[in-house]
Amino acid sequence: MVDHNFAAKFEHFIAKRNLYRQFLALLLFIAFILLLLNSVNTIYRLYSNFFILSNSIGEDGKVFFAKKFQQGQLPFANGEHPPYYPSFHGVLTHVSVGMIGRFFKCSTQDLYYVGRFISVLGLLLSLLLVFKILSELDVKPLFMFAAVVLLMAPGAMHALATSYRPDYWINAIYLLIYYLVCHKKSAKYEVLTIVLIVVAYLIKPTGIIFLGAFLLVLLFRQHWRKVLGYSLLFVVVLGATVFAMQHYSGGMFLSSFAHGMNVPFSLRNALKFFVKHTLLYLTLLPVFAVFSLRSEKMLYLLVFWSVSLAGAVLTSMRSGVGLNYYLSTFYFTVIIIAYWFKDIDFRNLSQEAFPFIGFFLLWLIITMILPTYGIFKHTPHSAVATTLKFGKERQKIAQWINSEGFICFSDDAGLNLLLSKPQILYPILLNQFIKSRSLSKEHFLEPIKKQKYDFVVLTSWRTQHIDDIPDYFFAELEKYYVRTNLEFKTSYIVLKRKP
Structure with a gap:
């Protein structure tokens, strides 16, 4: 004699399991397509960074x-x-x-x-x-x-x-x-x-x-x-x-x-x-x-x-x-x-495996479309154009400073390498030195107060608090230096001594 309650429960379990499997198959398909798109994007960026930039x-x-x-x-x-x-x-x-x-x-x-x-x-x-x-x-x-x-x-x-x-x-x-x-x-x-x-x-x-x-x-x-x-x-x-x-x-x-x-x-x-x-x-x-x-x-x-x-x-x-x-x-x-x-046997998944696989696939889908990491992070062409322009301006400003024999302070380490007297100082390093009390604020501010630099050249993105320069640094700059209208303003902010 067939237990109809058991048969009904079994059919319900099978239907529910098939629904889970179909849902996971859909997530897997979406996740794999997004992963492939991101991989192609990454490979192109590797190529463009290495051979074009x-x-x-x-x-x-x-x-x-x-x-x-x-x-x-x-x-x-x-x-x-x-x-x-x-x-x-x-x-x-x-x-x-x-x-x-x-x-x-x-x-x-x-x-x-x-x-x-x-x-x-x-x-x-x-x-x-x-x-x-x-x-x-x-x-x-x-x-x-x-x-x-x-x-x-x-x-x-x-x-x-x-x-x-x-x-x-x-x-x-x-x-x-x-x-x-x-x-x-x-x-x-x-x-x-x-x-x-x-x-x-x-x-x-x-x-x-x-x-x-x-x-x-x-x-x-x-x-x-x-x-x-x-x-x-x-x-x-x-x-x-x-x-x-x-x-x-x-x-x-x-x-x-x-x-x-x-x-x-x-x-x-x-x-x-x-x-x-x-x-x-x-x-x-x-x-x-x-x-x-x-x-x-x-x-x-x-x-x-x-x-x-x-x-x-x-x-x-x-x-x-x-x-x-x-x-x-x-x-x-x-x-x-x-x-x-x-x-894992995907043809015979246990109920315990569904949440883990579902969580993993959902994480992949969400991460691959986020602006921070996904396909919308940066379009390769815009990244190439921005970096090329920045590189050209770096070369131009270095040639100008070296030809005139100016003394220049800059937070752009790449620019410093092209100068005759390099001073490599990342804002992050500046903050670390001061927090650790290895070097004092005055150590970095003294040359500004004494106007030892002919020009101060700052990268524009760092002044927008992506890589923070301390506020007191800007406060001292405003006292002793004034912004110029030089042609490098798209990538750099150039300041000269106040009279």
Whole structure:
């Protein structure tokens, strides 16, 4: 005898399940189309940035020190005088780009290009390592392709690839360390890992946290002697490296490190930044994997994800934070999602899987249409036109100042590189120095009060509080300098001494 109530409930369950499946299929289709559009947009922007735009894209302080090394000088400064840039940050990039510049006799603009070329190589190596890692994890080709599309979609992340910055150098090393430690499991590769961590430290000081992921994996494998042995080896290799750098720089290496790191940390900075950027919400998704941990491989992925997230949060507690700090976290999040999805049977989904997949797809759709990251962020053509015009005006104003022998202060580091007496001072650095009490307000205001500069040249976007210059700085400028009507006003605000 058939239980009609049970049959009715079963039919209702099947109908409801089919409705969920159809809804997820619709979300998946919309999300994938948006991801493809964003990926195409990002690839075009990578191409236009690298081959069309002026070479001068990147952190100009790095080019300044690469140029110093190219000219046979030490790529260090203590930060107490111009250029006010933490030379320890990216010291290996300064040396490598400067060495290439010396060999090929590169111009200042070409040094940007060399640094950007290495960054693009870092992006390509990162994507190749993602493919290799996912293949080792037995992820299907379809999910591997989807993972790369997801990694390429947010232009906010991959704009870093065409800039002379160390982010993709570091990201590729972190992925390589994971691959060597978790998939090779050989003593020689473990020793190589220690060397790579020290190299990462010289590229970016936060690279030292990679040691935490390596040692945690050894702890989970219960290799206690290895933990102690490799910790000692790391101390020896790092100590020898720092000693050599300190000796080579005449004591400037640790001085610049201490000065650059003397910045107050604030949890509010990190939380405010995280809440503001919806792209980062995805990086919390692996938390759910902790509750359904089924394999050793997932455990190791979570170790590397959690260490990179902790490092990103700690770094973003300082003033002056960017999405670049979360790059490795974003990569490991996508790898974890791809590995997680490989075990899901989409033809027979459990009810528990619907909310997770639905949330993930909705997040993708919303993020990909937001002005901050999505297809409406910047049209490539307008970005190209704006940057080209800015680059031309930078060249013109530099030629004018140098030909007349003027002394000029500018917040535009790229312009300073083209001047005979560069003074690299980002507004962010100015704020950090003052908050940390490394340098006083008077240190920066005294030259203005004494009218030591013939002209003060400010970038117009920074005066609109996108990258804040302190109000007291403007207050002093208004007392001693007056705005001119020079032809550079579209990109620059030029002020001259008051009589």
